[in-house]
Amino acid sequence: MIYHGNRFTMKPGADPAAMEEALESLRNQGRAIPSVKSFVVGRDYGGEYEWGATFVIEDLEGYWEYLIHPAHRNTDRVGLPLVDKFVSFDITDDPDPEMGKKIAALHKRRYDSDPELTKLVSDLSEYTGSAAPGPHGG
Template sequence: MIVHGNRFTFKPGTTPEALDEALESLRNQGRSIPSVRSFVVGRDFGGEYEWGATFVIDDLDGYWEYLIHPSHRHTDRVGLPLVDTFASFDITDDDDPEMEQKIAALHQRRYDADAELTQLVSDLGEYTGSAAPGRHGK
């Protein structure tokens, strides 16, 4: 099982309507992507981020389905332009010693196939973690 998470802070001046649209789009990912077993979208307490989302997925095939699903792509388009700082992480109970590299490779494959997404991510004020472009599991 893989728990994929995102922590983020919106840019100053983000309207309440735009914030609501981005958060609802994240929730829609959880409802609409078949490989998502459960999800949480809400306030992030105890750190430097304001909001967070986690998605529980069975395996790498499901993770790929999650990454390329149209509802995820929609969230990228409506949400990323509003985000200032962003961090991603993955937690897994899989003992595969190459799991970190495999997850990073899925993200890199997605960036390589989507120039618009790559630009949206490049425009973020700060982006760290397992899904950051060029990370390759390092």
């Protein structure tokens, strides 16, 4: 199993209705993407982030489905413009020592095929994690 997590903080002054739309879009990812086995979206406690989401996915094939699904793309479109700081991470019990590289390659493939997404992510003030292109085109 792969547990794909996101932690994020909204920009100061972000519109509450737009924030709720983005959070609901994250919840919809969990409901709409067939490869998501379970998920949680909510407040993040015990760190420097305000919100978090975790999606449980069985394998790399399902992970790719998750990454390119229209529900995920909608969250990028409505949510990323509101986000200040963002980190993504993956936890897996798969014994493959190359799993981290394989996950990063999926993210890179997605960014390489979607310049609009890459721009949205690059405009974040801080983004680390799963093959992040980095702030401001890094």
